Amino acid sequence: MTNNYLFFNRLIPQSGVSKKPLATKQLVTCLLFTLISLWAKANTYNVNTTADGNSSSGTVNLRGAILAADALGGTHTINVPAGTYNLTLGTVTFGNKAQNITINGAGAGSTIINMTATNRDRIFFINPTAFVYNVQTTITGVSFTNGHLTSDNYGGGAIIAGGPNNALTITSCGFTNNTIDASRASAGGAIAYLGGGYLAIDQCTFTTNSAPSNANANGAGGAVDFEAYSFSINNVYTYPDNSLSVTNSVFTNNSVGNNGIGGAINVSAGGFSTVDPPRPTLSITIAENSFVNNSAPGSGGNGRGGAISATNSFSPTNVFRINYNRFVGNTANVSAGSALISFDTQGSVDASNNWWGCNGGPTSCADKAYRYPGSSSGTLTTTPYLQLRTTAASSPLCSGNSTGITAGFTVNSAGTAIAASNLSAFTGVPITFNTTLGTMSSAQTTIQATGTATATFTAGTTPGSGTVNAVVDNVPANDATARASITVNAAPVITDQPDNATTCSGTTVSFNAAATGSGTLSYQWYKGTTALANGATGTGSTLSGATTATLTIINPGSADAATNYNLRVSSTAGCSVTATNASLVVNIPPAISSQPANTSGCAGNTVSFGVTANGSGTLSYQWYKGTTALANGATGTGSSIGGATTASLSISNASPTDNASNYNVRISSSTGCTPTTSTNASLVVIAPPVISSQPVSGSSVQVGGSVRVVVSVSGQVTSYQWYREGAIISGQTSATLNLTNLQLSQAGSYSLVASNGCGSVTSGVFSLTVLGSDLSPIIYARPTIVYGNSPFTVVVDVLELNSVATSGTFTVRVTKDQKLNLSFDPGLSSVNNRSVQNSVWSLDNSNLNYYILTTSQSIAAGDKLSFGLTGSLLPSASTGVVTVSATVLPTTVVEAKLNNNIDADKIEYFQQ
Incomplete structure (x- = not known):
């Protein structure tokens, strides 16, 4: 078809095919700036007032800073x-010299450049001749608001720019309510870029901008218009390079006039x-943007491309790249192109991997795309789609x-994976989940930077085929592709x-449970x-019953105590349920680690028994004497009991009546x-020992005789000791004195001391007389x-x-002489x-x-006992006197002395 849309050249209003050249002076001046590149020193301008003016x-005004930088040319911030x-004061016009100006705002939400009703017009006019x-x-x-073109037909309600080797880079900016006066109907409600160069838009928002239509021209590009055409200078056509990049931005409620x-x-x-070489270049990229509720109304066969209109007549090999965008709620009079239209051209448009608001793609979703029919070689590609x-x-x-649910745009209609880095247009887009036979939890309510959102599905009690449907934009709640x-x-x-359960060690304990299931x-x-x-x-x-409904533990011990016994019940379908935890407390019965020991004590003292358990x-305690439970207090036999129900039993003022071999304690537990x-x-x-039979009072014994004295002692005796006149008699350590x-020296008073650990007793005195x-x-x-x-x-x-008979053994000692044998x-x-x-x-x-x-023969009183020796003198004996003596041991010695002389009373010896 014939393209009825007129695109304006900025040089002359209402331009036709040929363009009126600039005056020679203007052209020379432009070329001089271009060729000799008279760059001024770089400056930084810090605006300090919001007032308009120079x-x-x-005081540094915005307008004044821009105009000062423009006048100098070169690089400025x-x-x-x-x-x-x-x-x-109306439009701020600059770009009259070669320059590189950077305008930094504090953020689109806080730095706002607003066109007022006074001298209303577009906001920025950059390179007004388009030839610099x-x-x-x-x-x-920065945000641009309420720009309203009133002064010319070139387009751009907020900004117009473009020219040979020009560049306009707009990042993190906002454009709101910018438009073109109906009498000046043209293109680019917010931005128009014409005459060549590079336009890059990233992370910006475009809201309710519009490009109306009138009798002379139909609106084009409610937010952005980019045109890449040749133009003439002095009837010499110029073919500049062109580039458009629109990324990561949001276009909402923008529109063109009727039939635009x-x-x-x-x-x-x-x-x-x-064109003869070197030919110009053209690059068009519109990627990862969101287009929502934009419109191109009209009547009849007009009003196309509610979001985007693309005409690529550059060359048969050139391709416009329109990918990874989100189209939702865009409308056009020609519904087949409600979102995107590609006119009959020789170049192609690649619109694959876009989201059209539903899973059916641009032919079945409300947001559609189509190529205007014609005979040219260009193509429009919309598959695969997201x-x-x-x-x-x-x-x-x-x-x-439960299981994790993931919904997102990471796989396209051809089943090809899409990198998350290409899905920024979906970040923050609302998403909901619908489910059957289960419940959802932890559901993310917006698409994340990964291009996905997650949730958790928990299966209900009803068996069957459960579903989870994700809903984004116009996807119906029962969409099969969006369903898991x-x-x-x-x-x-x-x-x-x-x-x-609570039990005692050494017993048997059980846990029981019951379950139902198919x-x-x-x-x-x-x-x-x-x-x-x-x-x-x-x-x-x-253990027994470990795989049944009842678990039994025989002889449980401390190691079996736990708070987390549980039963898992499984079905043949592979499903299981776990019972709540049950605790087992295993009490240890009383055990004695230290038994009471045998003990002894002295009468009148305190004795005790102890036990460790x-x-x-x-633990509680009860002491027994045999089988009789003991009680604290007097026993009735002189002693008193304490601690009868504790771990230590004491008996004070103990007496032998308390003696027993069977004291014991019974230990119980709560x-x-x-x-x-x-x-x-x-x-x-x-x-202490007691003398039960005293010794006789005394006795007389001859020297050399013997005596035996017996004392009877009752009670426990650990030692006996006899004393004479208070001195210990060595060796006499029994109850009998022998x-x-x-x-004669042994005569005196004898007594016995019997002892034990608790005392001693001394017997009566036995008096011993030893006769000489x-x-x-x-x-x-x-x-003789x-x-x-x-x-x-x-x-x-x-x-x-004497008058007492002599008995016992006695000895007589007779001296030996060398002369006698x-x-x-x-x-x-x-x-x-x-x-x-x-x-x-x-x-x-x-x-x-x-x-x-020696003899043991007794001699009666007044009697005698005799013995005789016989012998002779030795031949070698010399003459002399022989003396013979006899001694009765151990008493006196009697000698008979004979004189060896002639007298009969002498014994004299002469050798023969």
Whole structure:
């Protein structure tokens, strides 16, 4: 068809095909600025007032800063703080020289440039001739509101720009309520870019901007109009490079006038394929934007491209890239192009991987795209397109179990994965989830930066095919593509939860539960997360029923105590339910770690028994004597009991009547576990010994005699000791005193001391009298004169001088002489005519100095007992006197002394 839309050249209003050239002076001036690049020194302007006007000393206005930078040319930065900058002096025009101006606002929400009704017109007019090269403008963080073109037909209600090697970069800005007066109907309600160069828009918002129509022209690009055409200077056509990039921006409620095109964006490129090299370049990218409720009304066959109109006549190989955008609620009179229209051109438009508001793509969704029919070679590609898909992390699910749900645009209609980095247009878009046979939780309410939103689906109790449908924009709640299907299987139901249990170690305890469910149910008991198995546990207990509804623990111990016994019940469908935790308290019965020990004490003292025990709960004690429970207080036998119901029993003022071998204690627990009884312990209370039979008062014994004294002692005695005159008698340590071979020195008072650990007792006194010896020897030596080796005899009479008979053993010692050789014959009864009793005597001849004769024969009072020795003088003896003495041991010595001379009273010896 014939394109009825007239695109304005900024040089002359109402321009036709040929353009009127600039005046020669103007052209020369432009070229000079371009060719010699007279750049001024870079400046930074800090705007400090919101008032409109030219800057003065100390005051920097927005308009004044821009005009000053423009006048200098070169690189400049203008910082515009937060505030509303109301323009009352009309359009701010700059770009008259090659320059690079950056305008930094504090943010689109806080730095606002507003066109007022006074001198109302567009806001910025950049490079008004369109012939100045290298005009580069960067605007960041500013909102443009209420721009209203009234002065010309070039377009751009807020900004118009463009020219050879020009660039306009707009980032994080907002455009609201900008328009073109109906009498000046043209293109680009907010921005018009014509004459070549580069327009880049990123992260901006365009809201309720419009490009109306009139009798001369139909509106195009309610928000943005970009036209790439040649133009002439002095009838010489110029073919500049062109580039458009619109990314990460939001277009809402923008519109064109009746029968216009491109409610939000119009992009149009003329043919350059026949131009001689070097040919210009063209790049069009519209990506990751959101187009909502933009419109292109009209009548008949007019009013197309509610969001975008694209005309690519640049070359057969050139492709406009319109991808990863969101189209929702856009309308056009020609509904087939309610969102996007591509006119009959030789170039192509790639509109694949866009979202058209539903999962059916641009032919079935309310937002549609189509190529205006014609005979040119250009194409419009809209497939594959983005789709909203919902997936479940797992299926089937058992009732009560949950799974993660993810809905998003990460897979297109061809099943190809889409990178999250291409889905920024969806960040913050509302999403809801509808479900059957389950409930949703933790659902994100907007699409995240990943291009997805997540939720959690929890299966209900009703089995069947559950669903989760995600709803975004115009996707119906029952859309199959946006649906995740989840098979829900009913889990068993615990109808009787296991109860907590308390038991004593060594007993048997059970946990019981009941469950219902379809099919055959299986059971598994757990202690925490550890599955239990039948058999010995290794800690002394034994389990049974671990895979049944009843778990039994035999001989439980401390190791079995826990708060998290639970039962998992499973069905044949693979579903399971876990019972609530049940606790097991295992009380340890009382156990004695230290038994009471046997003890003893002295009468009148305090004795005690102790026990050490442990066990669960509070322990109580009861002491017994045999089977008789003891009670605190007096016993009735003089002693008193304390601690009868504690771990320590005491008996004060103990007496032997308290003695027993079976003291014991019974220990019980508040837990009710089986009591324990200690082993028996004995008590021995010791009293000091008692003399039950005193010794006789006294006795008289001859020297050499013996005596035996007996004392009877009752009670426990650990030692006996006899004393004479208060001095210890060595060796006499029994209750009987035995003295033999008494001597006169042993006479005196004797007593016995009997002792034990609790005291001693002293017997009465036994008086011992030792009588001196009453034996006296008489010696008879014959003859009195001896010659040579003549025989001679010695007779000893032992006389009893007192009136008491002598008994016992006594000894007579006769001196030996070197001249004599005597012998003893026990068979003799007479020696030298004197009567002797040799048979009752015994001779010990081993002593070198004495003949020792011993007898045990008693001698009656006044009587005598005699023995006789016979022998001769030795031949070698010299002449002299022989002396013979006899001693009765241990008393007196009697000597018979014979003179060896002629007298008969002397014994004299002469050698023969």
